[in-house]
Amino acid sequence: MKPVVKKSALAGIVVTGIAVASAMAAEEAALNVGEVNVYSYRQPFLVQPLFDAFTEQSGIKVNVLFAKTGLVERLKQEGANSPADLIFTVDIGRLSEAYNASLTQPVTSPALTAAIPDIYREPAGNWYGLTRRARIIYASKERISPEEAPKTYEELADPKWAGRICTRSGNHVYQVGLTAAMVAHHGEAKTEAWLKGIKANLARKPQGNDRAQVKAIREGECDIALGNHYYYVLMQQNEEQSAWAQSVYPVFPTIGDTGTHVNISGMALTKASPNQDNAVKLMEFLAGPLAQQMYAEQNYEYPILDGVPETGVLKAMGPMTSDTLPLADISEHRSAAIKLVDKVGYND
Amino acid sequence: MTADAPHRISQGTSRFWLIGGLIVAAIVAAPIIAIAWIALFPSENIWPHLISTVLPRQIANTASLMLGNGVGVLVIGVASAWLVTTCRFPGRPIFEWALLLPLAVPAYIVAFVYTDVFEFAGIFQTSLRAVFGWQSAQDYWFPNIRSLGGAIFVMSSVLYPYVYLLARATFQEQSVCMLEASRMLGRGPWRTFFTVALPLARPAIVVGLALALMETLADFGTVDFFAVNTLTVGVFNVWLNMGNAGGAAQISLVTLAFVVALLALERIGRRGQRFHHTSTRYRPMPPFELRGLRAAAAFAVCALPIIAGFVIPALVLSRHAIVHFEQSWTPAFFTFARNSILLAACAATGAVVLAIFLAYGRRVAGRTIFGALSRIAMLGYAVPGAVLAIGVIIPLARFDNAVDLLARDLFGVSTGLLLSGTVFAVIFAYIVRFLAVAFGAVEASLTKIRPTMDMAARTLGSGPGETLRRVHLPLVSSSVLAAATIVFVDSMKELPATLILRPFNFDTLATHVFQFASDELLEQSALAALTIVIAGVVPVILLSRAIRSAHPARRAPSFYAAPLPAPSSAGS
Numbered sequence: 006m007k008p009v010v011k012k013s014a015l016a017g018i019v020v021t022g023i024a025v026a027s028a029m030a031a032e033e034a035a036l037n038v039g040e041v042n043v044y045s046y047r048q049p050f051l052v053q054p055l056f057d058a059f060t061e062q063s064g065i066k067v068n069v070l071f072a073k074t075g076l077v078e079r080l081k082q083e084g085a086n087s088p089a090d091l092i093f094t095v096d097i098g099r100l101s102e103a104y105n106a107s108l109t110q111p112v113t114s115p116a117l118t119a120a121i122p123d124i125y126r127e128p129a130g131n132w133y134g135l136t137r138r139a140r141i142i143y144a145s146k147e148r149i150s151p152e153e154a155p156k157t158y159e160e161l162a163d164p165k166w167a168g169r170i171c172t173r174s175g176n177h178v179y180q181v182g183l184t185a186a187m188v189a190h191h192g193e194a195k196t197e198a199w200l201k202g203i204k205a206n207l208a209r210k211p212q213g214n215d216r217a218q219v220k221a222i223r224e225g226e227c228d229i230a231l232g233n234h235y236y237y238v239l240m241q242q243n244e245e246q247s248a249w250a251q252s253v254y255p256v257f258p259t260i261g262d263t264g265t266h267v268n269i270s271g272m273a274l275t276k277a278s279p280n281q282d283n284a285v286k287l288m289e290f291l292a293g294p295l296a297q298q299m300y301a302e303q304n305y306e307y308p309i310l311d312g313v314p315e316t317g318v319l320k321a322m323g324p325m326t327s328d329t330l331p332l333a334d335i336s337e338h339r340s341a342a343i344k345l346v347d348k349v350g351y352n353d
Numbered sequence: 354m355t356a357d358a359p360h361r362i363s364q365g366t367s368r369f370w371l372i373g374g375l376i377v378a379a380i381v382a383a384p385i386i387a388i389a390w391i392a393l394f395p396s397e398n399i400w401p402h403l404i405s406t407v408l409p410r411q412i413a414n415t416a417s418l419m420l421g422n423g424v425g426v427l428v429i430g431v432a433s434a435w436l437v438t439t440c441r442f443p444g445r446p447i448f449e450w451a452l453l454l455p456l457a458v459p460a461y462i463v464a465f466v467y468t469d470v471f472e473f474a475g476i477f478q479t480s481l482r483a484v485f486g487w488q489s490a491q492d493y494w495f496p497n498i499r500s501l502g503g504a505i506f507v508m509s510s511v512l513y514p515y516v517y518l519l520a521r522a523t524f525q526e527q528s529v530c531m532l533e534a535s536r537m538l539g540r541g542p543w544r545t546f547f548t549v550a551l552p553l554a555r556p557a558i559v560v561g562l563a564l565a566l567m568e569t570l571a572d573f574g575t576v577d578f579f580a581v582n583t584l585t586v587g588v589f590n591v592w593l594n595m596g597n598a599g600g601a602a603q604i605s606l607v608t609l610a611f612v613v614a615l616l617a618l619e620r621i622g623r624r625g626q627r628f629h630h631t632s633t634r635y636r637p638m639p640p641f642e643l644r645g646l647r648a649a650a651a652f653a654v655c656a657l658p659i660i661a662g663f664v665i666p667a668l669v670l671s672r673h674a675i676v677h678f679e680q681s682w683t684p685a686f687f688t689f690a691r692n693s694i695l696l697a698a699c700a701a702t703g704a705v706v707l708a709i710f711l712a713y714g715r716r717v718a719g720r721t722i723f724g725a726l727s728r729i730a731m732l733g734y735a736v737p738g739a740v741l742a743i744g745v746i747i748p749l750a751r752f753d754n755a756v757d758l759l760a761r762d763l764f765g766v767s768t769g770l771l772l773s774g775t776v777f778a779v780i781f782a783y784i785v786r787f788l789a790v791a792f793g794a795v796e797a798s799l800t801k802i803r804p805t806m807d808m809a810a811r812t813l814g815s816g817p818g819e820t821l822r823r824v825h826l827p828l829v830s831s832s833v834l835a836a837a838t839i840v841f842v843d844s845m846k847e848l849p850a851t852l853i854l855r856p857f858n859f860d861t862l863a864t865h866v867f868q869f870a871s872d873e874l875l876e877q878s879a880l881a882a883l884t885i886v887i888a889g890v891v892p893v894i895l896l897s898r899a900i901r902s903a904h905p906a907r908r909a910p911s912f913y914a915a916p917l918p919a920p921s922s923a924g925s
Binding site (some may be wrong): 070082088174178223339350352 | 747751
């Protein structure tokens with residue numbers, strides 16, 4: 006009798022297995038009207054909620070590959086057979102790199118052009134900005150009065166700040182972005198003098214990330230620091246770091262008299278994109294009101310379009326007016342900026 | 354291996370080893386060659402700018418880092434290996450395996466942990482200030498952990514096991530006969546160590562040192578974190594910020610030339626020397642009992658590196674893992690762990706098989722071109738992972754696109770990308786990256802087998818394959834095991850190449866940790882980081898046991914009939 010019992014048990018398992026598997030396959034087929042593949046320089050935990058919302062709304066599955074480096078090279082080598090549809094970046098540098106290497110293709114979409122101001126997109130539509138990230142000054146509440154705090158980036162080179170400034174490495178993309186903006190506004194010679202001035206004012210050799218600079222203010226190592234704006238909110242929400250955030254207040258400096266330097270996170274459609282329609286749908290979704298609001302509420306980045314209602318925390322940081330120079334122009338000076346950073350020995 | 358390898362063999366069979374070996378070496382060398390190829394097409398000539406600005410400092414920093422790490426790993430690795438092999442003191446049986454533990458801890462995690470502990474706001478300085486009543490940084494002096502010195506400290510603490518592992522295996526195989534001869538001729542224990550034991554162990558120690566130094570050169574995470582401006586930082590700067598991949602590849606090649614020169618110098622230094630055992634007599638060394646102050650000193654020499662390279666990082670990670678358990682835990686956790694372990698196991702197997710093939714092929718077919726290709730293939734270890742990943746993509750994507758084109762022409766169907774963007778690409782990258790580890794260990798071990806063994810086997814009618822299987826493999830089995838373990842552990846930790854090459858929606862423990870660590874939020878993924886360490890600790894302990902039981906005196910009877918003496922043993 007025993008073998009028979011075994012056999013029927015086995016058959017039962019097999020049948021159940023097949024049934025479950027086919028049910029799952031059917032469900033998947035019903036859900037997915039397709040896929041879109043993303044090469045992302047943004048960390049998955051930051052963008053996954055947006056992709057989930059997109060999938061829920063459209064039924065299109067989003068496949069993600071995250072890396073910090075090398076995605077543009079991978080795209081280039083994979084050539085016409087690359088599975089990637091979209092490339093996501095955290096700064097303008099990588100976007101223009103992909104564009105300059107002819108790896109992108111223009112997208113014409115009235116929805117995108119309406120949602121994204123022209124200073125934050127490539128004129129032909131080869132890349133689009135999605136969110137703005139302001140490079141701001143963090144000032145010590147204890148040691149710097151709001152009147153005394155620098156109102157412009159240029160002031161950071163003033164000798165009165167000697168030994169009081171902290172920044173991260175001058176080679177980091179955020180610092181390079183700011184330096185490139187200085188070059189775009191003032192030219193290389195003035196920017197070099199500016200970098201030398203800041204370097205002379207540094208309290209310590211450039212090190213650590215943006216949060217580490219605020220931590221250094223809290224610990225008394227320096228009085229002012231440069232950092233991206235959203236870390237102010239993120240630090241407040243972190244048990245250990247909230248004390249750091251409470252020791253500073255944000256200042257939105259201007260370049261000359263234009264506005265605060267912002268970098269963008271952005272996206273571009275790849276030249277080889279196999280799922281173009283889905284890719285454009287995802288682009289439009291991310292530029293749309295729901296996603297823009299999610300960016301602001303969950304990642305605390307500024308929506309790409311002024312006037313999209315900002316959440317409480319962003320509003321609480323104060324009004325932000327951004328630089329009016331097209332980011333594509335600023336981006337052209339990145340190589341010059343990095344060479345100036347090397348030239349003045351900023352990181353030594 | 355001696356230059357005049359007298360065991361060259363008949364043309365037919367040696368051709369198999371020669372051609373097979375050349376093909377394998379060429380495939381494995383392809384990524385490095387691809388990097389050289391990119392170097393031919395820089396977007397601009399980067400050197401005038403670099404030479405007039407950052408290059409001198411980067412070279413100085415790189416040289417200091419290598420010198421510091423070299424001295425660090427040599428002193429720690431050799432001293433601890435000698436003590437646990439030849440002396441008896443409290444804790445020795447534990448130190449024997451525990452000294453390997455830092456191997457399981459990724460350097461970027463150790464860097465993070467020590468910054469957490471030693472920086473101005475860290476627990477150490479905060480306590481100092483509380484105790485002595487200092488108010489600010491101006492009141493006292495404390496070395497900055499984010500510095501060249503900090504990087505040397507951190508990297509030496511996790512890289513010394515390469516030297517320890519190989520030195521210990523060699524000391525263990527040295528018979529007391531030689532050392533006794535030295536003592537009888539009137540040399541004290543210190544001089545015996547420096548004039549007999551150490552020179553005899555030189556090939557193995559150099560392999561360990563070379564591995565540690567190559568890993569130093571390849572490291573980007575630690576130097577970036579500690580703001581040490583090295584040549585590797587320069588590579589990334591030129592590549593990513595100036596968008597000049599060709600220029601970056603050129604700097605990489607210059608760095609590699611540096612490694613090649615060092616290794617060549619070392620080879621010239623021991624040209625004409627032979628290291629294989631010349632006697633069949635083996636007697637294990639009677640342990641040297643240490644007491645009192647000497648025992649305490651030996652204890653400290655072995656305990657400190659373990660505390661620095663393993664205990665403190667593991668404790669800090671555990672604390673974060675417990676505090677942040679809810680943020681750390683994700684249901685996909687087991688998938689990440691499974692992916693990591695499977696990839697690492699495949700890479701370990703692949704690397705060891707290829708290493709045996711190459712090392713043995715060189716032994717029987719010994720051609721110059723063979724040597725050159727296998728040396729190029731070894732360089733993968735000295736290349737930063739992200740740069741190597743680009744080197745891996747190029748040949749794979751070319752292959753895929755060529756196949757696709759062919760299929761379109763012939764059959765009108767597209768095959769798409771067959772290898773790029775699959776786990777195969779990741780495993781291939783691991784093998785290329787870590788082949789040097791496997792090859793170094795296997796080759797050093799083969800060197801110790803007397804060529805007369807090959808000749809005897811061949812005279813008795815065995816072909817090269819059979820000789821390998823029945824003579825060499827049993828003799829080098831412990832080294833092979835060691836090689837496989839190191840490749841496994843290194844692959845578990847590997848990050849930059851994994852990130853770039855993996856398929857969509859695919860994470861390993863290391864990539865999962867990285868997305869938080871890259872934002873200096875390692876606390877949130879401390880659990881996964883701890884798992885990388887634990888997954889590495891288990892094979893490391895097994896390895897240590899295997900090496901001990903593979904001790905020549907003990908393993909001899911199991912491999913050979915009683916009347917034969919242990920063949921891999923030493924004597925004067």
